[in-house]
Amino acid sequence: GNSVTQMEGPVTLSEEAFLTINCTYTATGYPSLFWYVQYPGEGLQLLLKATKADDKGSNKGFEATYRKETTSFHLEKGSVQVSDSAVYFCALSELTQGGSEKLVFGKGTKLTVNP
Amino acid sequence: GAVVSQHPSWVICKSGTSVKIECRSLDFQATTMFWYRQFPKQSLMLMATSNEGSKATYEQGVEKDKFLINHASLTLSTLTVTSAHPEDSSFYICSASRQGYTDTQYFGPGTRLTVL
Secondary structure: OOEEEEOOOOEEEEOOOOEEEOEEEEOOOOOOEEEEEEOOOOOOEEEEEEOOOOOEEEEOOEEEEOEOOOOEOOEEEOOOOHHHOEEEEEEEEEEOOOOOEEEEEOOOEEEEEEO | OOOEEEEOOEEEEOOOOOEEEEEEEOOOOEEEEEEEEEOOOOOEEEEEEEEOOOOOEEOOOOOOOOEEEEEEEOOEEEEEEOOOOHHHOEEEEEEEEEOOEEEEEEEOOOEEEEEO
8 A cells, every 4th residue: 555654863963954854655556745844732734745746835935845756745945944843744645535635644754853 | 615613622531421422513524523542652543433323333443332432413413422431531632524525524623542
């Protein structure tokens, strides 16, 4: 079945450092790819998504490019802030028999940014 | 907009009792709701998908008689853990898709269940 593998954390960075969180996937077909973020005490929020090869999703300074040739969707940010401290989940979508989109998640990567 | 709430946020119960968790979409109609389970340091595992007014579709390995899901309205789904045991202790998360927008899910904050 489809699966998502993301780098294990935790990741600790200083403010203004460059961030990369690796994510690779295994899938049949061409799924949509997502990054979700979970801030402490809150539910998961969609950070960005890409629906086809070579698409770049971006939001709040974060970017990720759908790379079909390397089956990857790495998350990057040029200069992290303390407020970016959270758990980040990579995910892909697959269609269920009933026609709804089902998400398959990676294990999550905890990011801590120190001032 | 697109806020999903869960109640309770945490619950402790005795082994053998049943626990009901509610998931509500507060400002939109949700044709589809999803229930996930998250173990410590592991990813969210989809348990079941429910569409309003129809039976839930359970993932392989999830006991439908143990985890009862009801999606009675476009804003409410419930998960009942029946005859709970310590191994059912976990973090349960729901999400909802807006009517007509099946490609984005909005997540609730989760419910921590501890079975003694």
